[in-house]
Amino acid sequence: MSANSLSNLLVYFAIFLSSINLIFFSFSLTESKKNSRVSRIAMNLTWLIGFFLLGGLILRGIAAQRAPWGNMYEFAIASATAIVFTFLIIALKKDIEWMGIFIIVPVILLLGSAVVVLYTESGPLVPALKSTWLIIHVSAAIISYGAFTINFALSVVYLLKIKGKFKTLPSAARIDEFSYKIVLFAFPIWTFAVISGAIWAESAWGRYWGWDPKETWAFITWIIYAAYLHSRVTVGWKGSKSAWLSIAGYAAIVFNFFVINIWVTGLHSYAGV
Amino acid sequence: MTKQISAKQRTETTLPPMNFVGFLRWNWRQLTSMNTAILLLVLVALAAIPGSILPQRTASILKVNNWKTENPRFAEIFDALGLFDVYGSFWFSAIYILLMISLIGCVIPRLNVYWKSFNEKPPKPPKEIDRFAGFQKVKINKSNFNEIESIIKKLGWRVNRNGNSLTAEKGYTREAGNLVFHASLILLTVALAFGALFSYRGTIIVKEGNGFANTLTQFDDFRAGKLFSIARMPNFYFTLNDFVVDFERGINQRGAPRKFEANITLNTEEDLKVLVNRPFTIDGTKVFLTGHGYAPRIKVINKEKEIIFSDSVTFLPQDANFTSTGVIKIADNNPQLGINAQFFPTAALDPVNGLVSVFPELDNPQLALSLWQGNLGVDEGIAQSIYRLDTSKMTQLESKELVPGQTWQTAAGYEIKFVAVEQFATFQVAYEPGKFMALVGAILAMVGMFFGLGVQRRRIWVLMPKSQKGSSVIEVAGLSKSNSHDVTKDLDKVLQSFGIEKKKAKRSRSI
Numbered sequence A: 001m002s003a004n005s006l007s008n009l010l011v012y013f014a015i016f017l018s019s020i021n022l023i024f025f026s027f028s029l030t031e032s033k034k035n036s037r038v039s040r041i042a043m044n045l046t047w048l049i050g051f052f053l054l055g056g057l058i059l060r061g062i063a064a065q066r067a068p069w070g071n072m073y074e075f076a077i078a079s080a081t082a083i084v085f086t087f088l089i090i091a092l093k094k095d096i097e098w099m100g101i102f103i104i105v106p107v108i109l110l111l112g113s114a115v116v117v118l119y120t121e122s123g124p125l126v127p128a129l130k131s132t133w134l135i136i137h138v139s140a141a142i143i144s145y146g147a148f149t150i151n152f153a154l155s156v157v158y159l160l161k162i163k164g165k166f167k168t169l170p171s172a173a174r175i176d177e178f179s180y181k182i183v184l185f186a187f188p189i190w191t192f193a194v195i196s197g198a199i200w201a202e203s204a205w206g207r208y209w210g211w212d213p214k215e216t217w218a219f220i221t222w223i224i225y226a227a228y229l230h231s232r233v234t235v236g237w238k239g240s241k242s243a244w245l246s247i248a249g250y251a252a253i254v255f256n257f258f259v260i261n262i263w264v265t266g267l268h269s270y271a272g273v
Numbered sequence B: 001m002t003k004q005i006s007a008k009q010r011t012e013t014t015l016p017p018m019n020f021v022g023f024l025r026w027n028w029r030q031l032t033s034m035n036t037a038i039l040l041l042v043l044v045a046l047a048a049i050p051g052s053i054l055p056q057r058t059a060s061i062l063k064v065n066n067w068k069t070e071n072p073r074f075a076e077i078f079d080a081l082g083l084f085d086v087y088g089s090f091w092f093s094a095i096y097i098l099l100m101i102s103l104i105g106c107v108i109p110r111l112n113v114y115w116k117s118f119n120e121k122p123p124k125p126p127k128e129i130d131r132f133a134g135f136q137k138v139k140i141n142k143s144n145f146n147e148i149e150s151i152i153k154k155l156g157w158r159v160n161r162n163g164n165s166l167t168a169e170k171g172y173t174r175e176a177g178n179l180v181f182h183a184s185l186i187l188l189t190v191a192l193a194f195g196a197l198f199s200y201r202g203t204i205i206v207k208e209g210n211g212f213a214n215t216l217t218q219f220d221d222f223r224a225g226k227l228f229s230i231a232r233m234p235n236f237y238f239t240l241n242d243f244v245v246d247f248e249r250g251i252n253q254r255g256a257p258r259k260f261e262a263n264i265t266l267n268t269e270e271d272l273k274v275l276v277n278r279p280f281t282i283d284g285t286k287v288f289l290t291g292h293g294y295a296p297r298i299k300v301i302n303k304e305k306e307i308i309f310s311d312s313v314t315f316l317p318q319d320a321n322f323t324s325t326g327v328i329k330i331a332d333n334n335p336q337l338g339i340n341a342q343f344f345p346t347a348a349l350d351p352v353n354g355l356v357s358v359f360p361e362l363d364n365p366q367l368a369l370s371l372w373q374g375n376l377g378v379d380e381g382i383a384q385s386i387y388r389l390d391t392s393k394m395t396q397l398e399s400k401e402l403v404p405g406q407t408w409q410t411a412a413g414y415e416i417k418f419v420a421v422e423q424f425a426t427f428q429v430a431y432e433p434g435k436f437m438a439l440v441g442a443i444l445a446m447v448g449m450f451f452g453l454g455v456q457r458r459r460i461w462v463l464m465p466k467s468q469k470g471s472s473v474i475e476v477a478g479l480s481k482s483n484s485h486d487v488t489k490d491l492d493k494v495l496q497s498f499g500i501e502k503k504k505a506k507r508s509r510s511i
């Protein structure tokens, strides 16, 4: 079996396991006792999903002989991997099993759209995408996207929580605080992603900022999360106002990835989508 | 540091005093308030959106014009609103200039405060420190408060000592980081504006064997900032010796470009290989390889056996397999002649679409020509595209498909020869001043942010109500100035350095 088809197989396994994990995580959501048997199973399963995705990604890189994020399909798989591992790494220190369901749903959606809509066979890059900056820029984007996804999930949980849902979860104030800390982590990485992107653009096209649609939406995303940080630190916004800002920031990310990449052509269009 | 203004203060400032200076001051305060800054941030984000959805002049004038002819109802209004040049429009500039003013108005007073804070000592401990985070009484085997003070100082705290009590503060670099961050945003914006005013960029098409000189007339497309002057254009030229291109032949991504390579000779007689992503720099101007295409060489001979046209013609690629279109206009002939041509590098017959190209390389090159005669319309003074034939005053004579080397004897008596296929390369010439400043701004922004977000400002108190010989009881507590920081960890560290091990408390795993 070729590295490419093995990679596909692992991704399919990951989707399958994630769907099963939906059931475990929804059970663990209803249990007030932490570290119950069900949530332990769910967490172990999540590790398995994480390693399947990582394996799939590595095999993809081997098949293509380059960093495995050269087209939308690979970018989606890499982002899903980042989401899962960010969650797992936080879970090493904190009891966040209850968050699992809110993480696994976006992961399934992302992987699903990757295999159904975005799939491309692996192949070398078009010349314009060959650059070390690509590796740096895209991996920073992927890591921050992973964290922003978790922040988004927490914002949604927060809004549901203050409507009286999910009695067993930590208090709304705690969730709010925690989601803020995630932005504190993700924002500098996103800033770095934008800057390294500008450096790459300079070396590839001779201008570091050209208001290309992709750049514009990266900027919009950055500005929204900057407003989010400000609103909390300086005007003391909390809770739902903040949550809506962070959802707006995430909407910009999703728009940039799905709408701008596919419908709007710019210099950033990938090879084979 | 003025962090949050109380609700009461805020309503007071929103009442404008009646005199003019007061009015200005009120406006200034409004502009530099944090609420306004957030509003401006949101506005800048919203204002950037239309430019990513509507075609922009800065990217492609052609697309703007197409959009305008397709949507005549909105064309004029949108144009008047600057929606086809959002990032150069007055309203976009207005928002970011306001944001910059607000930023400056925010940074300068804070610089001042920060400067003063260096000479200020942390305030004395409050009366009831048992109300604060991490309060504990611990027994230690030190009776000398001087010793306690020096240990805390060694841990990097700034200390204000009053008898047997002290306040220690840490994390001043947070504020410094924040200031550097915001100041570098100003620098970055200035660099961006500078670049927008003085830069120029243009595209050129160079056929193999031909050259390019860096003068305005040679560009196929040229754009410059408002303050750019031709006098600043560096003088250079180069010749394109040959162009090498390689496409994927495997099944996966068949036809995708894998290698572009232009071999050029500079005026300095230096030979260079220009690759995509590997531009060359000359006098601060960068020259990039951005594209390529085919230029079939065609020769036309009239009834009198005179050569009336002989040149290679740049054909514009239309799809990934380089089906390309080109036009020849022969105005000197009577009657005037025009040729509409399509070129297929690897021609194949499609049952539905007729002749198509199925691969971008020259595996089976074919040229489809259609010959027109009549009035080209070139004498009417209206600028014409060299890539379009205006056939409104012409009649079509005949058409034919040719392979390289083949000659077509037309019924009208002309002899048209498809001599060979050459290539052309497209280059982008870009001069972008201010990019070093922008890079410095970006790096400083990252460094500033690292400290501004990573360091926490916090304060601790240590009291020794009464000292005894050999051992004493001290009281400690702390206060974190940012809500995401846990000051008890600092207290643990301080106590540890006094030789007091932390009670093995259960690690908190809640979020």
Ligand code: HEM
Residues within 6 Å of the ligand: A226, A229, A230, A233, A234, B032, B033, B034, B037, B041, B099, B100, B102, B103, B104, B105, B106, B107, B175, B178, B182, B185, B449, B452, B453
């Ligand atoms: C242009 C976009 C701006 C960006 C991206 C930005 C970014 C930031 C960031 C990342 C922080 C740190 C937040 C934290 O400590 O958690 C911050 C803090 C702050 N910013 Fe901005 N800022 C911008 C504009 C402004 C403007 C226009 C003002 C002034 C009106 C301003 C005033 C402040 C203040 C007062 C803080 C508080 C820092 C503290 O915690 O002590 N910023 N800003």
